Amino acid sequence: MLSIQDVLDYCDLDRGEIEAIAEHEHVPMTIAAEISEVLLCTPEGVCQLHVMFLENMRNAYDRGDMLHLQDLAESYQHLQRSHPLPSCH
Template sequence: MLTFEDCQALCGASRGVVAAIAEHEHIPEMAAAELANYLCENEAGERCIRRYILDDIAAAKRRGDKRHAAVLEAVLHHFVATHPRAEK
């Protein structure tokens, strides 16, 4: 049986990215790991993930959650560093 950690490791995105996708799309993290796997297959998908994280950062800032916004900014920085096609 595969665990969530197994699925997350196979999807090509970090745990933070999977959590950000789950937050943005209002879906369970297991479904977010599947979506991350699909989106990380091409440049357009990676740009979509970047947009999700940016949206989550803006939402956190709007509600005054500076700590969560800072965590998401670190997630974004790591994602762009490991998926350079997301910046194009």
């Protein structure tokens, strides 16, 4: 049986980025890891990943959860460096 660390080691995203997908899609981390691999295959998928982060951050802000907002912002900065926003249509 694979551990969550095994799954994360396979992904092109880090734990915080996978957690953000899981939060946005309301799925377990393992499913979020699979989703991440699909999203990273196309520019549109990368755009969708960026939108997920922005929506999560907006939701955290709306709830007044500034600690979570800060965690998301730090993970989003990493995403922006490792998978910059392409020209989306």
